[in-house]
Amino acid sequence: MRDQDVLRAVSDGLSGLDMAKPVEEIISAGTSRRRRRVAAVTMAGVALVGGGLAVGVPALTSPGPVTAPTAQRSASVAPVPATLPPAHLVAFTVVRNPDATVTLTFSREQLADPGEVRRALAEAGVPAEVRVNSICFSSHPAPPGLDRVLSASESAVLVITPSALPKGAVVSIGYHDPSRSGPVAFGLAWRDRLTCRKM
Amino acid sequence: MHRTACVRAVAAGTGDPQGAEDLVAEAFTRAWVSWRKVSQHPAPQAWVVRTALNVRVSAWRRRRREVTLADGHDVLVGPDVGGVDATLMAALRRLPARQREVIALRAFLDLDTQTTAQMLGIAAGTVTAHLSRAVAALRGQLVPAETQEVVQ
Numbered sequence: 001m002r003d004q005d006v007l008r009a010v011s012d013g014l015s016g017l018d019m020a021k022p023v024e025e026i027i028s029a030g031t032s033r034r035r036r037r038v039a040a041v042t043m044a045g046v047a048l049v050g051g052g053l054a055v056g057v058p059a060l061t062s063p064g065p066v067t068a069p070t071a072q073r074s075a076s077v078a079p080v081p082a083t084l085p086p087a088h089l090v091a092f093t094v095v096r097n098p099d100a101t102v103t104l105t106f107s108r109e110q111l112a113d114p115g116e117v118r119r120a121l122a123e124a125g126v127p128a129e130v131r132v133n134s135i136c137f138s139s140h141p142a143p144p145g146l147d148r149v150l151s152a153s154e155s156a157v158l159v160i161t162p163s164a165l166p167k168g169a170v171v172s173i174g175y176h177d178p179s180r181s182g183p184v185a186f187g188l189a190w191r192d193r194l195t196c197r198k199m
Numbered sequence: 200m201h202r203t204a205c206v207r208a209v210a211a212g213t214g215d216p217q218g219a220e221d222l223v224a225e226a227f228t229r230a231w232v233s234w235r236k237v238s239q240h241p242a243p244q245a246w247v248v249r250t251a252l253n254v255r256v257s258a259w260r261r262r263r264r265e266v267t268l269a270d271g272h273d274v275l276v277g278p279d280v281g282g283v284d285a286t287l288m289a290a291l292r293r294l295p296a297r298q299r300e301v302i303a304l305r306a307f308l309d310l311d312t313q314t315t316a317q318m319l320g321i322a323a324g325t326v327t328a329h330l331s332r333a334v335a336a337l338r339g340q341l342v343p344a345e346t347q348e349v350v351q
Binding site (some may be wrong): 001009017023031 | 211231284307330
């Protein structure tokens, strides 16, 4: 047998092998992964927090010199319907959208005050546990439905669907203090079964 | 891209036709996620196959730790699959992994030596050497079709 004959024999020997998985299934998996990856790509590929907490990890990319807010303002909770983006850069905003989702947009400065973020989210109907330099999670099983509750459409923008939040669950958000560059981790946890640890 | 060619290449490259489809599906999913990059690749099918083989290595490493803890063995030999020449698969499994990968890229994707070398991250001369050894080993174990007909 010549070399080409051997290669042809190898090729022929597997000619009965085919791929049964539908293309649609692959595209669907890729599309949802791509959606999740938007966060990961902008988020500097930071390792996930373990312990069953599924987290997206957006890195707050330093946008260069930010106009230092002389007076850090608290969140603005816009009434429904709120379709206009913030008119100017604030440290973070919580906006109720007409479709009953809530958009949390933040920049690094205000994140030093997790209480403000937590209160603003609560006013918008989102129970949340917000920590600096730590993240809270629940041991297995973690609350289901992370993908339905949270989606990070771009850097530092989190769209939350409160209605998809399982009863007893909270949105858990953790980040480093503003003096350190780092990720924002978010996920779902059970309110009465929180385990918090340093990031 | 031809999924079938990728599945067959991965089956040959891993010696595991059963797991090939899952690996290729995962690789295609990754290709879809990174389509902007993959579409610019000179050999997208080879990218898929390479990715599938890498996925398999990762899975194997994870599995190895588990298996090693259990019984100290790590043997991955699945049962024969329909549509696959069992003799051929046995012969492929006997080859070193790198030789199988070279065979996979050459036989199913029809890559030239240079592209194969780039995909595997090895020198062109090494590809030639692996291919030569693999073909020699397979030649001794495969029966030509015309001979098969005579024998039967």
